Amino acid sequence: MPGDRPAPAGRQPGAPAARRRARPLRAAALVAPATALMALLALSACGPAPADPPPPTSSPTATAAPTTPPPGPTVPDVPVVDAGLGSLPVPAPAPVRIVVPDLGLDMPIDAVGVADDGSMEIPQDAGRAGWYRYGPAPATPEGATVVAAHVDSWTTGIGPFSRLRDVSPGARVEVTTSDGVVHVYAVRDVAQVPKSDAPVEQWFDRTGAPRIVLVTCGGAFDREVGHYADNVAVTADPVTDAAGG
Amino acid sequence: MRARLLTGTAAGALALGLVASFAALPASAATGGSAKLSVLHGVPDLTVDVWVNGERTLDDFTPGTLAGPLDLPAGTYTVAITAADAADASSPAIGPVDLTLAGGGNYTAVAHLDAEGEPTATLFTNDTKATAAGQGRLTVRHVAAAPAVDVLAGGNAVVKNLTNPNEQTLDLPAGTVSATVVAAGTTEPAVLGPADVPVTEGALTVVYAWGSLEAGNLAVATQSVTGLHSDPAGVQAGQVGLAADSSPVLPVALTMLVAAGLTGLAVAGRQVAQRATARR
Numbered sequence: 001m002p003g004d005r006p007a008p009a010g011r012q013p014g015a016p017a018a019r020r021r022a023r024p025l026r027a028a029a030l031v032a033p034a035t036a037l038m039a040l041l042a043l044s045a046c047g048p049a050p051a052d053p054p055p056p057t058s059s060p061t062a063t064a065a066p067t068t069p070p071p072g073p074t075v076p077d078v079p080v081v082d083a084g085l086g087s088l089p090v091p092a093p094a095p096v097r098i099v100v101p102d103l104g105l106d107m108p109i110d111a112v113g114v115a116d117d118g119s120m121e122i123p124q125d126a127g128r129a130g131w132y133r134y135g136p137a138p139a140t141p142e143g144a145t146v147v148a149a150h151v152d153s154w155t156t157g158i159g160p161f162s163r164l165r166d167v168s169p170g171a172r173v174e175v176t177t178s179d180g181v182v183h184v185y186a187v188r189d190v191a192q193v194p195k196s197d198a199p200v201e202q203w204f205d206r207t208g209a210p211r212i213v214l215v216t217c218g219g220a221f222d223r224e225v226g227h228y229a230d231n232v233a234v235t236a237d238p239v240t241d242a243a244g245g
Numbered sequence: 246m247r248a249r250l251l252t253g254t255a256a257g258a259l260a261l262g263l264v265a266s267f268a269a270l271p272a273s274a275a276t277g278g279s280a281k282l283s284v285l286h287g288v289p290d291l292t293v294d295v296w297v298n299g300e301r302t303l304d305d306f307t308p309g310t311l312a313g314p315l316d317l318p319a320g321t322y323t324v325a326i327t328a329a330d331a332a333d334a335s336s337p338a339i340g341p342v343d344l345t346l347a348g349g350g351n352y353t354a355v356a357h358l359d360a361e362g363e364p365t366a367t368l369f370t371n372d373t374k375a376t377a378a379g380q381g382r383l384t385v386r387h388v389a390a391a392p393a394v395d396v397l398a399g400g401n402a403v404v405k406n407l408t409n410p411n412e413q414t415l416d417l418p419a420g421t422v423s424a425t426v427v428a429a430g431t432t433e434p435a436v437l438g439p440a441d442v443p444v445t446e447g448a449l450t451v452v453y454a455w456g457s458l459e460a461g462n463l464a465v466a467t468q469s470v471t472g473l474h475s476d477p478a479g480v481q482a483g484q485v486g487l488a489a490d491s492s493p494v495l496p497v498a499l500t501m502l503v504a505a506g507l508t509g510l511a512v513a514g515r516q517v518a519q520r521a522t523a524r525r
Binding site: 078079080081082083084085089113114115117118119120122132134148149150151152153154157158161162195198200201203204206215216217218219220221223226227228231 | 303310312377378379419452453466467469482490
């Protein structure tokens with residue numbers, strides 16, 4: 001990071017208090033982000049710089065010898081960021097394709113949200129998977145990427161996710177993101193659970209180690225409500241190997 | 246939800262700043278959990294130092310930047326804002342003021358201009374209640390030397406008659422809002438914007454209008470507080486029963502055929518209608 005002065009890391013917590021280097025008040029209205037980052041918070045009065053004359057704009061009482069405060073406890077650096085519009089974080093690339101070689105599964109992925117009933121939106125076509133776009137993506141540092149697809153649908157019949165229940169632990173899952181990167185996972189767990197007990201908070205967890213959760217339906221079909229009784233969920237962990245990562 | 250901290254006594258070039266950390270906390274501060282505190286510098290043209298409990302905590306804090314969040318034990322913190330590089334906090338431009346932070350609270354202290362252009366500071370409480378799945382929260386704060394404003398989105402006033410130093414909050418479907426700030430009761434000219442404001446799902450996005458209308462340096466600052474999201478209610482990922490564990494296949498297949506037939510009829514019907522429309 002370019003900067004116009006040394007980073008505060010060189011500060012010595014035990015050093016005697018010293019005047020900070022003199023610098024006229026900056027009048028510039030606009031501050032570049034890099035400068036903002038450099039303007040990090042200094043801790044207490046333990047500055048590294050030698051005593052300098054006070055800045056010209058300081059108040060008259062500054063000439064009175066201030067009581068030197070004892071060095072305070074170590075204070076963590078306070079992160080400072082540019083607050084301008086456009087400085088908000090850019091989301092990670094969306095997953096666009098999923099392949100599970102052992103199952104002969106190769107599907108495009110659509111970014112989806114929330115259905116009217118509050119459940120996760122699912123592509124009508126059982127041949128397409130949906131990625132919960134509000135949650136993590138494969139490159140997100142933390143949390144579970146959730147990809148779901150209909151086990152069957154009115155328009156397309158049985159879909160590839162019907163085979164998820166047959167996948168074995170250790171099986172390879174490849175997810176391609178929109179930037180062309182292939183993220184490789186190994187299946188850790190396959191579970192079939194009644195929907196009433198579905199661990200939705202685990203599937204959609206945005207914290208913890210990166211992982212992918214594949215969800216579809218299974219079990220008996222309740223024709224009255226038009227839903228299956230169970231969910232089938234496959235959890236897979238990232239693999240860093242020669243072919244991906 | 247905000248508390249006026251003080252009005253600026255504003256001395257000359259000295260100015261404002263903000264708050265922030267906390268070396269040497271008073272023993273009385275450590276009561277009942279921790280609070281999160283961010284500090285926004287919204288006074289144009291002034292670089293300041295911020296002192297907390299007598300310790301220099303933010304050095305050379307520049308306008309338009311956001312510090313934090315800091316995890317602080319709940320308690321009361323004494324904050325003073327001086328010119329950058331002041332020897333100590335004995336001659337603050339603002340303060341000293343006491344900020345009382347409750348355990349579990351999420352706060353932003355903003356150093357800004359009041360409506361008349363005098364430096365001041367306001368402590369805002371950020372609304373971090375959970376948002377519904379698919380929704381984001383937008384809080385708009387008026388901390389500029391400017392009269393009351395409306396915020397227009399899609400031609401409609403989504404925030405009305407907002408005055409310094411107040412805020413309005415609304416939950417919206419996640420997406421991007423093209424927002425324009427206008428004088429209250431008008432639709433043009435824009436005093437700020439239009440600007441694309443992200444409404445991030447499961448997050449509070451705070452948008453600040455800061456600076457001075459008269460000085461021509463109105464600007465937008467943003468802050469994001471994440472982790473407010475709720476999970477979808479479930480995953481309903483099947484429609485027919487063809488993949489059911491123990492389902493009579495024949496009736497289902499018949500149902501499927503009927504459904505396919507209906508779909509086909511619907512499509513055909515639509516095509517006929519379209520052709521009819523095209524002929525007209």
